[in-house]
Amino acid sequence: MRVLIAEDQLLLLDGLTRMLTANGFDVVATVDDGSQLPEALVSVRPDVAVVDVRLPPSFTDEGLRATIAARREVPGLPVLILSQYVERLYARELLSDSTGAVGYLLKDRVGDVRQFIDAIHQVAAGGTVIDPEVVAQLLRQPDKLAGITPREQDVLRLMAEGRSNAAIAARMVITEKAVSNHINALFAKLGLPPSGSDHRRVLAVLTYLDQ
Numbered sequence: 567m568r569v570l571i572a573e574d575q576l577l578l579l580d581g582l583t584r585m586l587t588a589n590g591f592d593v594v595a596t597v598d599d600g601s602q603l604p605e606a607l608v609s610v611r612p613d614v615a616v617v618d619v620r621l622p623p624s625f626t627d628e629g630l631r632a633t634i635a636a637r638r639e640v641p642g643l644p645v646l647i648l649s650q651y652v653e654r655l656y657a658r659e660l661l662s663d664s665t666g667a668v669g670y671l672l673k674d675r676v677g678d679v680r681q682f683i684d685a686i687h688q689v690a691a692g693g694t695v696i697d698p699e700v701v702a703q704l705l706r707q708p709d710k711l712a713g714i715t716p717r718e719q720d721v722l723r724l725m726a727e728g729r730s731n732a733a734i735a736a737r738m739v740i741t742e743k744a745v746s747n748h749i750n751a752l753f754a755k756l757g758l759p760p761s762g763s764d765h766r767r768v769l770a771v772l773t774y775l776d777q
Contacts, residue, residue: 567690570612572597572629573648574621582616582676589683597621600628607636607643614644614690642667646689649673669695669728688728696726713755721748722770 569591573579583593595610597603600621607615621628633645646669669689675697676682685695714722717738724734731749735742752770 567591567613568594568610569686570595570597570606570610570615572600572603572606572615572617572621572632574598574618578673578676585676585679585682586616586686589679591686599623600632603629603632604635604639607632607645608639611640611643614646614686616646616648616686619647619649637665641665642692644689644692645669646671646686646695648676666694667692669693671695671697672699674699685728693728695728698723698727714752718748718752718755721745722752725749725770 567590569586571579571582571586571593573582573596579596579598583596586593594612595606597606598621601623603617603621615633617629617633619627619629621632629647633647637643637645642665644667648671650673667689669685671682671685675685688695720738721734724737729737731742731745735745738745749770756770
């Protein structure tokens with residue numbers, strides 16, 4: 567799998583490159599400046615790009631803006647964003663794209679190699695991955711919990727990790743039918759109408775991010 571990495575910290579860039587290479591990925595390009603990233607993403611068209619939110623020259627939101635610009639030219643270009651902190655606006659902007667193939671993880675997750683590699687595979691396959699800490703922080707706010715049961719909160723957290731109904735059922739030790747019932751209840755409580763697209767799962771989380 568061909569990977570592009572956008573990261574200006576040399577130690578982290580080297581660590582990511584070594585980790586991905588050791589796990590069978592082919593790092594075909596690296597970028598350390600946000601101004602160069604849109605062109606690199608469009609020209610290289612990697613199977614997945616791992617992009618830091620904050621890149622030179624201003625260290626604000628270059629990685630995010632470059633990603634959005636590139637995905638306008640190449641819809642569905644798989645990109646996994648890394649951020650130092652939980653930044654709701656960045657997460658909502660990125661994940662609201664209905665084409666999927668996007669992810670938002672805190673940099674701390676890089677330390678869990680298995681989880682990080684799984685997230686890359688999910689994004690490359692067209693899925694959406696949201697860092698569970700983003701959801702956890704939002705769920706700790708009482709005003710966002712109205713009507714949502716603790717069991718439904720657990721399902722929402724696991725949905726945010728990009729897990730399938732079967733994986734959620736295995737993790738919670740319940741049946742897939744029970745998971746489906748919890749998800750349908752969540753959709754109803756969050757005002758998400760029936761749809762043939764799995765994007766409704768992302769919207770369930772984004773409803774929290776947007777409040």
